[in-house]
Amino acid sequence: MSFIVGLRNLLFKALYKLSRPLIFLMDPEEAHYMFKRVGVFLGSNFLTRFLTSLLFNYGHKSLKTSVDGIEYRNPLGLSAGFDKDGELTKIYPSIGFGLAELGSFTGEVCPGNPGKRLFRMVKSKSILVWYGLNNQGAEVISKRLKGVNFGKLKVGINAAKSNLTPEFDLQDSIDDYTKTMSLFKDIGDYYTINISCPNTQDGEPFVVKENLDALLKAVNAHRVEGRPIYVKLAADISIDEINTIVDACIEHQMDGVVLTNLAKPAHNKEYIESELPYHKGAMSGLPLQRISTNVIRHVYRRSRGKLTIIGVGGVFTAKDAYEKITSGASLLHMISTLIFDGPQNINEINRGLVKLLKADGFSSIEEAVGSRNPLPKLKSSQSQHTSKNAA
Template structure:
């Protein structure tokens, strides 16, 4: 069966390579909305879901993993930022995803940034994003998703602060996050508190320890039993800033962290410089790959595995995914591989993970988490020589 799946994926890969140039002739945002419409149609009934699954799905028991009480059929998830209004949950399992993080959702309706806001960087295998948290708002989206059965798909609710003013007000911002949490208290499997959107008018104010403490205290007051809470960190931070946020997450008993959000070009050297199409925004994909893995390694060691880590950034192959898992990530998020490699690559990554697990003598993903990133002795945690250089990489 695995051989048949491999042949299937290879043929689909060739087909996608043939049609990709035509897709890339379209404006990136127009192409995104076109594929969203296709996804809605494919997810609308059993027959189209079954047909899609026949072409794209793959499952294996060694990919099953339980994280913070939630059982995932595999560790591959769709990252927040793709399905901003939560419209495609019916089709994700058929493509091969074990989870999907919806949003970011904001308390208020958010139009996002004006003008062109999505750009392809083909040589860099990256998407430059300048969306600015456009979404229909937590009230409308939660009303539509209320009572929806997500089936075997596990769903994360990504809450962010509305991007409607350049002025930061701490209390209003906290109320915005908690409004989304309250509206989605019966929807989904976990929360992500996104403090790191790189495309907002008032920056990233929750890098400040006092602001972050106030936010996490309020977040804890709106906990739902059995619903883990994760905090999403920026890619472009110094080691000291990373430590402040991670230590606060431990102090306030957050369940984990998402590492990391998009990378800003001015802090990054991992892309083809003459390809940068716009002076604003932040990059997904390959430019983020090494940075996010470095941060995963550091945070896993600093917290001695106490915090769950969701790895994000530059996962295009099973090897990429396995590197993040063996560095300390339990589950993963991705988007860019869908755009550059095609939807069949999700099952190909899952298929490759099974091979890598077997080669290392593991029976499950859980056994592989952090296996190539041995935890330091307690006295070394705060002065780990391997930490040096993360701030320059990030």
């Protein structure tokens, strides 16, 4: 069966490679909206979903994984930023995703940044994004998604702060996050608190511990039983800032972190500089790959595996995915591979993961998490302190 799926994937890979130059003649944002319309149509009825699944889906028992009490059919998810208004949930399982993170959603309607705001960097295998959190707002979207049966797809609700003014007000910002959480209290399987959008007017104020403490206290007050809460970190912050956020997440009993958001060109040299099309925005894909994996390794060790990690950035192959998993990630998010490699690559990554698990003697994703990133040994004083607490 795996051999037949492999042949099917090779065929679709060749077809996508032939059609990609034509697709890339389109404006990137127009192409995005075109494929969104196609996805809405394919998800609109049983027949088109079935046919799509027949052509693109793949499943295997070793890919099933349980994370924070939620059962996933596989660890591959769509990253926030693609389905900003939550319109494509019915088609995601048919192309092989186990989960999808919708949004970011903001408490208020956000038009996003003006002008051209999406750019391809083909040689760098990256998308430069300058969207600025455009979405219809949590009120409209939650009304549309209320009562929707997502089937075997697990859904994350990505909450961000409305990008309407360059002035930062702590309480207004907290109210914006918690408004989205309240409106989506009966929708989805987990929350992500996005404190890391690189394209907002007021920067990243929640790297300041006092601000973050206030936010996480409010977030905890809006917890829904059985629904984990994750915090999404930026790619371009310092190790000290990462440590501050990770320690606060542990202190406030967040369930995990999403690592990481997009990378700003000013802080990154892993792209072809002559290809940079715009002086603003942040990059997805290959330029983010090494950064996000390094942060995953650091956070897994810093938290001693206490925080669930969702890895994001530069996952194009099963090897890329497995590197993040064995570094400490339990789940993965991706977008860029859909654009550069085609939708069949999702199930090709899943198929490759099965082989890599088997080669290492693992029967599940859970067994592989962090397997190549051993946790540091506790110092004797720490060990004694832990033993006393346990007693």
